[in-house]
Amino acid sequence: MKAETLALPAFETLELPAQLRRDLRSDHAGETGAVFIYRGILKNTTCPDVIEFAEEHLATETEHLHILDTWLPATCRSRLLPLWRCSGWLLGMFAARLGCHFTFATIKAVEQFVVAHYEAQIVQTSGALQALLITLQSDEEAHRDDAAARLPSSNPGHALWSVLVKSGSASAVYLARWV
Numbered sequence: 001m002k003a004e005t006l007a008l009p010a011f012e013t014l015e016l017p018a019q020l021r022r023d024l025r026s027d028h029a030g031e032t033g034a035v036f037i038y039r040g041i042l043k044n045t046t047c048p049d050v051i052e053f054a055e056e057h058l059a060t061e062t063e064h065l066h067i068l069d070t071w072l073p074a075t076c077r078s079r080l081l082p083l084w085r086c087s088g089w090l091l092g093m094f095a096a097r098l099g100c101h102f103t104f105a106t107i108k109a110v111e112q113f114v115v116a117h118y119e120a121q122i123v124q125t126s127g128a129l130q131a132l133l134i135t136l137q138s139d140e141e142a143h144r145d146d147a148a149a150r151l152p153s154s155n156p157g158h159a160l161w162s163v164l165v166k167s168g169s170a171s172a173v174y175l176a177r178w179v
């Protein structure tokens with residue numbers, strides 16, 4: 001993981017616009033949710049491929065969360081963290097109980113959303129913060145591609161589920177930006 005080695009200036013020394021502060025609050029909420037999605041998956045699957053997949057991704061998401069936990073002041077985090085933990089875990093549980101392919105389809109949809117979410121911030125930032133966001137995004141791209149590579153070709157059920165997952169993710173980001 002390269003992000004932790006990036007020399008991020010202390011958060012308080014950066015005069016970030018309010019919108020970017022809201023984005024970072026949603027990033028921290030999202031990385032919290034991601035850790036709990038994988039924990040929910042691992043508690044509810046017996047599929048060896050999914051276990052290997054989720055353990056590897058969980059290690060990366062745990063590092064992402066650690067970086068943001070270390071850098072982002074508590075006052076700049078969502079007050080709804082218990083909700084993000086709970087909803088992440090339930091999404092992971094639901095996906096895992098519906099099977100291996102359904103789990104990979106869920107992660108593919110979540111990571112497609114997260115890659116676009118980080119991209120919107122990358123184009124507005126510079127320096128060490130932008131480098132951090134690029135590093136986080138590139139890990140999410142790898143997760144997205146890993147999930148996609150484990151799926152058979154197109155499946156209408158997965159496509160519909162992907163729309164639902166992305167709209168749920170968008171609603172969560174909207175809320176976490178403000179609360």
Ligand SMILES: [Fe+2]
Nearest residue numbers: 031034061064
């Ligand atoms: Fe992440």
Ligand SMILES: [Fe+2]
Nearest residue numbers: 111139140143
């Ligand atoms: Fe990820």
